[in-house]
Amino acid sequence: QSVLTQPPSVSAAPGQKVTISCTGGRSNIGNNYVSWYQQVPGSAPKLLIYDNNQRPSGIPDRFSGSKSGTSGTLGITGLQTGDEADYYCGTWDSNLSAWLFGGGTKLTVL
Amino acid sequence: QVQLQESGPGVVKPSQTLSLTCIVSGASISSGHYYWNWIRQPAGKGLEWIGRIYASGSANHNPSLKSRLTISVDTSKNQFSLTLNSVTAADTAVYYCTAQWLGEDYWGQGTLVTVSS
Numbered sequence: 115q116s117v118l119t120q121p122p123s124v125s126a127a128p129g130q131k132v133t134i135s136c137t138g139g140r141s142n143i144g145n146n147y148v149s150w151y152q153q154v155p156g157s158a159p160k161l162l163i164y165d166n167n168q169r170p171s172g173i174p175d176r177f178s179g180s181k182s183g184t185s186g187t188l189g190i191t192g193l194q195t196g197d198e199a200d201y202y203c204g205t206w207d208s209n210l211s212a213w214l215f216g217g218g219t220k221l222t223v224l
Numbered sequence: 225q226v227q228l229q230e231s232g233p234g235v236v237k238p239s240q241t242l243s244l245t246c247i248v249s250g251a252s253i254s255s256g257h258y259y260w261n262w263i264r265q266p267a268g269k270g271l272e273w274i275g276r277i278y279a280s281g282s283a284n285h286n287p288s289l290k291s292r293l294t295i296s297v298d299t300s301k302n303q304f305s306l307t308l309n310s311v312t313a314a315d316t317a318v319y320y321c322t323a324q325w326l327g328e329d330y331w332g333q334g335t336l337v338t339v340s341s
Contacts, residue, residue: 116270151271158320159271161329170327202271211284213261213273 117142118203118216125222130193134219136186136203142214146206148186150179153200153218162201163188193223226251226258228321228332235338236315242308242337246321247301254279254299258325262295262306264317265334272317276324277304311339 119137126132136148150163161170163179166186178189186203203216232244246260253260262274275285277295285293294307308315318334 153271158331158334160331161324161327164327164329168327170329200270204271204273210287212286213276213284215271215273218270 116217117207117214118205120201120203120216120219122217123220123222125224126193127224128193128195131189131191132193132221133190134188134201134203134221136188136216138184138186138205138214140184141209142184142205142207143181143186144184145208148179148181149204150177150186150188151202151204152197153202155199159202190221195223197221198223226323226328226330228323228330230319230321230332230335232319232335232337234336235340236311237341238312238339239310242306242311242315242339244306244319244321244335244337245303246305246332247303248323249302251323252299253297253302253304256280258323258328260297260304261322261324263320263322265320266314266317274306274308274319313339315339 147165151159153159162177166181167179176191180187200218202218227249229247236242256279259276261276275295277283277297283295292309297304316339318336320334321332323330
């Protein structure tokens with residue numbers, strides 16, 4: 115069981131918006147930046163968001179991130195079938211001196 | 225563009241030692257620009273961070289693996305390595321090496337390691 119809690123699955127129709135939550139605690143999300151990764155089956159994960167809300171070069175602005183307290187949120191607008199993937203949050207835990215991943219959320223675009 | 229390639233045996237016997245190396249190209253480990261990570265993923269399951277090392281040799285480890293784990297760096301060969309002792313079937317996974325710093329995040333293709341007799 116992950117220290118960072120994500121919903122196992124979310125779904126929405128093409129063109130719609132979806133949000134994925136990631137809930138942790140004071141020692142991890144509460145005091146550190148949140149990152150988000152996308153993993154298409156059979157491929158390595160790809161960084162979508164870092165430092166809570168920053169997009170790496172090449173990531174479209176349909177992807178956004180935010181943080182409030184001990185929770186982070188990934189938002190995806192204008193859903194496309196190509197967005198179907200597993201999404202993971204990640205952050206540093208200051209008590210453990212270790213990086214944590216959430217359990218992952220499977221996005222289905224209906 | 226940083227490229228990473230994992231290398232090592234695909235099968236390890238239970239109770240033995242798993243050793244993987246990540247060969248880095250397109251960047252110098254000794255430049256001190258990135259954290260060099262190991263991450264694994266059992267089939268059908270989520271990501272698990274194993275540990276990371278910096279160019280200086282300073283390392284952080286997953287507490288659940290720390291007693292069995294060694295991560296090292298060889299700047300002369302521009303590579304870093306993972307050694308995991310006393311493996312069991314629970315260590316069967318795809319193992320990734322990555323380079324990370326802020327918005328820069330590079331992954332190897334991953335290598336499947338199966339623990340089986």
